[in-house]
Amino acid sequence: RLGMNEDIKEILYSKSQIKEVSKQIGKKLTADYLDKKPLVICVLKGAVLFMADIIREIDTYAEIDFMDVSSYGDGTVSSGEVKILKDLDVPVEGREILIIEDIIDTGKTLQCLVDLLKHRKAKTVKICTLLDKPERRVEGVVPDYVGFQVPNEFVVGYGLDYQGMYRNLPYVGILKPEIYENN
Numbered sequence: 520r521l522g523m524n525e526d527i528k529e530i531l532y533s534k535s536q537i538k539e540v541s542k543q544i545g546k547k548l549t550a551d552y553l554d555k556k557p558l559v560i561c562v563l564k565g566a567v568l569f570m571a572d573i574i575r576e577i578d579t580y581a582e583i584d585f586m587d588v589s590s591y592g593d594g595t596v597s598s599g600e601v602k603i604l605k606d607l608d609v610p611v612e613g614r615e616i617l618i619i620e621d622i623i624d625t626g627k628t629l630q631c632l633v634d635l636l637k638h639r640k641a642k643t644v645k646i647c648t649l650l651d652k653p654e655r656r657v658e659g660v661v662p663d664y665v666g667f668q669v670p671n672e673f674v675v676g677y678g679l680d681y682q683g684m685y686r687n688l689p690y691v692g693i694l695k696p697e698i699y700e701n702n
């Protein structure tokens with residue numbers, strides 16, 4: 520039986536590498552947010568796995584919430600249109616906000632989110648992303664905490680999808696081009 524793993528050309532970041540980088544970032548976050556009671560926001564759906572890892576490495580009081588914004592739909596190319604599919608449950612005014620993302624590509628999703636949170640009078644807004652793909656950036660978004668800088672390849676796994684699939688791979692890998700070329 521052919522499984523998801525056969526669709527992957529190369530593993531970029533293994534489960535243990537991701538665990539290690541989450542611990543390192545978590546230490547910094549613990550120090551930076553000590554007694555600040557941050558609101559940690561997971562950007563659905565891609566960031567769920569990294570979110571679950573990161574919050575367990577933050578050793579201080581923190582609240583969590585979820586937002587669903589989508590720019591890609593089912594394609595491989597950003598539409599540039601960012602839609603809010605689910606908003607936060609709590610007000611952000613005066614709060615220290617930490618956004619958790621799986622990847623920053625063009626930066627459009629995060630630019631929109633940061634603008635929105637600042638408009639709602641958040642005290643601070645910082646970004647923590649597992650992957651950063653600076654080559655593709657069209658907005659001036661600069662993350663504050665980065666797991667790995669990723670080459671300009673179509674990556675999936677650990678939350679990242681292609682047509683809704685592969686999010687449950689326990690590593691980040693490069694998708695074989697033949698998988699998306701026929702679509």
Ligand code: PRP
Pocket residue numbers: 562563564565566588589590591592597620621622623624625626627628629680
């Ligand atoms: C992906 C990814 C980031 C965003 C990055 O989300 O998870 O949120 O795109 O792209 P950008 O920097 O070009 O905006 P997507 O919109 O595919 O939704 P998903 O997380 O539900 O897969």
Ligand code: MN
Pocket residue numbers: 562563564565566588
């Ligand atoms: Mn996303």
Ligand code: MG
Pocket residue numbers: 565591592680
């Ligand atoms: Mg997606």
